[in-house]
Amino acid sequence: MSAPVDSENNPPPPAGSPVIPVKALKLIERNLSDDDPPVHLTIQSGNAVLMRTESAVIYSRLVEGRFPRYQDVFPTNVEVKIPLEVGTLRKAVEQASIVTSEESRGVDFQFGSGLLRLISQSADVGSSHVELPIAYDGKTVEITFDPRYLIDALKTLDDSTAITAELIDAKNAAVFKTDDHYTYVVMPLTRERG
Secondary structure (H helix, E strand, O other): OOOOOOOOOOOOOOOOOOOOOHHHHHHHHHOOOOOOOOOEEEEEOOOEEEEEOOOOEEEEEOOOOOOOOHHHHOOOOOOEEEEEEHHHHHHHHHHHHOOOOOOOOOEEEEEEOOEEEEEEEEOOOEEEEEEEEOOOOOOOEEEEEOHHHHHHHHOOOOOOOEEEEEEOOOOOOEEEEEOOOOEEEEOOOOOOOO
16 A cells, blocks of 8 residues: 655655554554544664554554565456446455465456456365356466465455456456555465366
């Protein structure tokens, strides 16, 4: 996600891309509200983050190490763009994922003309077949996802939000984008097809 910021005192930009630990991000998130005045965020000496709101001050060490540029994971040329609604997609993915297990985590997504089919099966539990009408009229794209990762992305958004799936094929990353610059990449699972 990207958002505009105002810089105070023209500080030098932090070296590299600071990585804030997940626990600290969750604590920061719990202390934010849409009604709050601006949040003050400082990267200190490249090894810590300090965030101040009206009601809290949060300090955390940054994750150490060298990380690849996350932007390089996003595909530059997509073949298919499919408009979807977050709530209906999330519910369909949750329904299809009910029968997944540790051994068979994947849900097959078949994006076809006017219809998205979600198919999953597990030897222990059974099978699931969910259909969702979509506004798409193009080539069929089949891709397998671990539904947990997609649900994680969708549950952070309002159900009425429009989201666009940008797909290439079953071997390349899929990107899900909203109009307000929320971008989420999901790597497909490889599956033996018989």
